[in-house]
Amino acid sequence: MTVLKMNTIKCVHLSSGVTMPLFGLGTFKIRGQDTVHQVLDAALAAGYRSFDTASVYRNEEDIGKSMQTLLPKYGLCRQEIFITSKLAPKDQGQGACREACLQSLSRLQCSYLDLFLIHWPGTHKLRPEDPHHKENRLGSWADMEQLHEEGKVKSIGVSNFLQHHLEELMKACSVKPAVLQIEFHPHLVQRDLLQWCQQHDVHFQAYSSLGTSNQDNKLLTDATVQDVANRVNRTPAQVLLRWAVQQGVGILPKSTNPNHIKENSDIFDFELGDQIMQELTTLSRDTHYCWDPSAVV
Template sequence: MTQIILNNGVKMPIVGLGTFKIKGSELVKSSLESAVAAGYRAIDTAGVYKNEVDIGRTIKDILPRHGLTRSDIFITSKLGPKDHGKEKCRAACMKSIADLQCEYLDLYLIHWPGGQGLQPSDIKHKLLRQGSWQAMEDLYDEGKIRALGVSNYLQRHLEELLEYSRVRPVVLQVEYHPHLVQHQLVEFCKKNKITFQAYSSLGTSDPENKLLKDEVVKRIATSLCKTSAQILLRWAVQQNIGVIPKSTNNKHLQENIDIFSFSLSDDDMRSLTSLNQSQHYCWNPECVL
């Protein structure tokens, strides 16, 4: 598994398992069991996913059976919008640690730049996320979090964060795929040594998934005898961008991590990048002050 070295020296697998909408003890258990057996060593969750207790219980159960320990698994969780602010943030993070039974988190992200229940233009968003970051910095100092980052931040949100942060963010996790190629944001992160991590690399679970069914993606997949999902994931990791594809299907879990045995040509990379439509299939944080 390729590792990305974050700007504070912590190593993060470039491919992880996303767990959004993976809920229920049996589904969590079967999915994580298959993922760990396939070679996944990073798990991405969040307080709002409502699955941390089941993930924590499952990890504790399966690691010894695979000859692994806690330090072999990179665990990410996120602060939900309802828990923004210094006091709430600390309590939410400690709850995630307790639910996950992991003593510390490898990475903790602010999930959304805005606080719950506020109008998008409310100035309180800025104050809340600053308070949240300060709480995260304290937890970092205490060794409860090994690395700090954010999700769904725009460049202006990052610029604001860099003005007051004592501990610099190491990761930005956002929607990113050939239909949403955020060149300027990627370059800003490179310049500031912030690792770019993509979510929704395969689009959505909609049966009419326009990304997986894109004719250019399908053509490249056919030419390389790979799946469309493998092409989309390879496109990202070939740019040194992390991915966290979600699946509960054992075959797909294995395919999604099998993206290091081939490369895309320069022409293939350009063809995929040229598909950009600035199309969000998930959430667009543009409106959040």
């Protein structure tokens, strides 16, 4: 995985041959046409060019509508932004995956997606130990390879897969996953998984880099994170995001606050020293603030 800089946007060159911004906007729980429009407007103004959504977020249609007016506002065309969406667990399996992707394209008013991910290694309503999970994952991937061949998706990948899920997929696929999107932050340093992805040229992209959005945010209020922020004269959020990108990890911070949206993108003009990086890494406590896929066979 090669990290390169295009103009002012730092990007990664994926194994699919596609160039993807290293940071983008996460849109989980951002709903309602007015809210979505305001958030995307602020993000585009701040220089964001990558936007991450999913079928289960229930905001694809609002994003699609907003982009129709916001891209001309900023003098941008579709090819200048990167849009990611994901396959819902209820739509796992060959045939269902294809139809779900086409529906996402319709809601987003796009002729193609830059990246399409299997959102979860399991299938909705199946028990975690059910062997049909594997069958459905591989069926979904067969559809995704076909969609990739047709140009409807430029890159394909997975979310919330662990190493055994990835190894199983690699043995069966014709097109390997270009991206793994997974929870990753100083309280959940998945070092072995990160190294596996680096060795196999699968870009490692983090979600929930800032923890949860509730008031009791144990990441942003972590004493070490706050101390580092004071030492480098940055916000705790900027420190957490810089810690990730300094390892070549993609990030998708979410916010509805225009000031925070701008602050979150302002992380490429400073570096954390080796000692600080180590201080943050040693905070790992194997804590998931979102979803833990380890039970899914």
